[in-house]
Amino acid sequence: MNLILLHPEELSDHHVTLTGRRAEHIRKILRGAIGDSVRVGMLGGLLGSGCIREMTGDRIVLQVQLTSEPPPFPPTDLILAVPRPIMLKRVLAQAASLGVSRIFLLNANRVEKSFFSSTLIQNNAFTEPLLLGLEQAIDTRLPEISVHPRFRPFVEDFLPELLADCPIRLLAHPEGERSMAKAAQGLHNQRAVLAIGPEGGWVDFEVQRFKEQGFTPFSLGPRILRVDTAVPALLAQLSLLRQIT
Numbered sequence: 001m002n003l004i005l006l007h008p009e010e011l012s013d014h015h016v017t018l019t020g021r022r023a024e025h026i027r028k029i030l031r032g033a034i035g036d037s038v039r040v041g042m043l044g045g046l047l048g049s050g051c052i053r054e055m056t057g058d059r060i061v062l063q064v065q066l067t068s069e070p071p072p073f074p075p076t077d078l079i080l081a082v083p084r085p086i087m088l089k090r091v092l093a094q095a096a097s098l099g100v101s102r103i104f105l106l107n108a109n110r111v112e113k114s115f116f117s118s119t120l121i122q123n124n125a126f127t128e129p130l131l132l133g134l135e136q137a138i139d140t141r142l143p144e145i146s147v148h149p150r151f152r153p154f155v156e157d158f159l160p161e162l163l164a165d166c167p168i169r170l171l172a173h174p175e176g177e178r179s180m181a182k183a184a185q186g187l188h189n190q191r192a193v194l195a196i197g198p199e200g201g202w203v204d205f206e207v208q209r210f211k212e213q214g215f216t217p218f219s220l221g222p223r224i225l226r227v228d229t230a231v232p233a234l235l236a237q238l239s240l241l242r243q244i245t
Contacts, residue, residue, distance in 0.1 A: 096133025
């Protein structure tokens with residue numbers, strides 16, 4: 001945890017009282033003492049510092065100053081075929097840490113239908129894993145998440161509007177003939193959308209529908225990765241390409 005995230009309703013007269021996981025982290029990991037400062041951020045808002053004013057039992061009181069903007073969102077959206085719920089939690093944390101603007105959770109032929117009945121998706125319980133990613137990356141802004149249980153309406157009806165301002169359209173696919181570097185030529189600061197399929201890959205019908213929307217299939221090479229490896233690997237490559245193009 002590189003950042004203590006605060007919620008707006010917790011702040012009163014520039015002070016916040018922490019208990020639970022955040023207070024325990026300050027006490028046991030940071031070994032904070034009265035007068036010490038810790039890095040804090042307001043969820044959806046500014047970054048700053050919190051000076052420890054009280055430490056009583058399981059309570060810690062911080063005097064908060066919020067002074068700086070969080071890092072800008074990379075102009076990247078992620079389309080993700082829904083993986084197993086336990087893996088989805090890890091992937092959401094990784095995506096929030098690396099930085100994406102929007103995440104679209106999508107059904108696909110090789111996605112188990114039971115995944116959409118999980119508590120995580122049924123209750124839209126995405127905030128906790130996303131917060132873990134923000135705490136790691138020192139960011140305060142949550143990506144937007146939407147769930148799309150029907151593939152064809154998403155690609156044919158929803159996607160065209162989404163892509164209006166998105167010239168770089170990338171489809172991760174084991175049979176793609178190009179590398180990401182070739183598929184993302186001209187990237188620089190252009191908005192990009194990256195579609196990552198299930199571990200078994202997209203089926204031909206799905207690949208064709210994406211190609212009709214201007215997506216370029218690409219491959220990481222002969223090795224097929226698990227989703228929770230592919231997502232950070234591909235987002236990291238995209239970030240690197242933005243820096244060198």
